[in-house]
Amino acid sequence: MGTELINTILQTTFSAFNIENVQNVLRESKKNDHPAISRFLEFLSLLVNEPGNSKLTQQFLPTIIELCTTALYPAIRENCALDIRENYYKLVYNLLVNNWRYFFKGNVLTTLNGEIETTANEQSFIQLMESIAWSFSQADIEQFRANLTSCNELQLKCGLYTKLIFRQQMSQALLSLLLSVLLARSHELCRDDIISTLFYILTNDNTNNFAYFIHNYLDQSNIQTILNDKHKRLLTETYGRNETDLPSFTQNLNDFIHDYRHYTTTNSS
Template sequence: MYLKLIHYSLFCDLALLLDAFGQSFLQPDISVFRQNLESLENLNAKLKLYHKKIFQDMMLSPFLNVLLQVLLHKSHDLLQEDICVTVYNMAAVNFEGFYATFLPQFLASSEGLDANQRTILECNFKHDQDLPSFSSTLHRFITDMRYYRLCNSALPEGSAQAMTTSHGLEQWNQIVTNSAIYKQYWLQMG
């Protein structure tokens, strides 16, 4: 019984510590963010934190959510690569769970997207398991998500509904394809 009490106490202490880390990632101070991101990665390197059941069950999803939101909002853009490495390290513990569970839940809870855009984003997120490919896919995912939100915010009220038909989806995909072609063209010309 005494051993269970000690175990429970350690569990509570770890939960409080991880919660404090999570709260610090919501602060605008980039130096605190960097320091805590490094500390979290050090804990993982030394203690395999991301592999611990408590982290997997209770903290993984909130941490991934916060880190992806930071990438989406560009609030700590100077740390973009460090954040991508941390997201990779968290996802690498269970890639199957990341792709099958976390990613769909993240997209379902994301505002500013319609159902078709969520599906496209999920389908375009390649199931890479090496850091460079995962990082590249994550960057594209974040960029595409920002783009969809920007396009949706620029549409007149109610017009986003027209995009949910199959004809509307075809038009939307053509717009996106043409936008990418034109963007590439202008980058080459500029």
């Protein structure tokens, strides 16, 4: 099948599944049309997986990203029960991992030489990552675990946690969200995955560490209402150390969580 024919087919497909049409379908209470959207997302995942980032993929990449950020993610936020959620997040992961240079223009040598890496399409990258981070505030355990795995895969393959844009604009909010989930014990089945993710984020950021993060976390206004200054100081002094291996980090964090919950219970009574 020639490139021109494929291009024509894709143009026709995107005309049918344009932003407005997708938004309208997802707003409908009828679920009969949702499988069509879900299959379309599976098709897009295959497209963005195109080996070598073909020109055809690059041509449609902005359209796919706009569809994700303007139609799909807002619809999922509005209705958490939408059955397209799993395929949406698979698409976002495949889009990022296979088209990393669409957002980051540097290469391995750039990083090794300490050169500043050029970031492109920043807003699109932030919006896609925000959609992943949002899933960590939801009750869906399987999607939570899958997206944690995706983040760690992006670190392993692309160095996500080392990127300046991640460290400056996403890291602190994501760390705080994940720690809050641990403290609430709402996703205990993902406990080990959450702790290892916290460890990987902190150990790949030379401008941050556990002691600094814990100090800032305990200084948040919502924490100040449930912990007194004495208990905050005790937690910081006892557990504000920077463990360099995962087992030690895990033990330290688990002990912190235990004492934090004990102090909050004491204060509330």
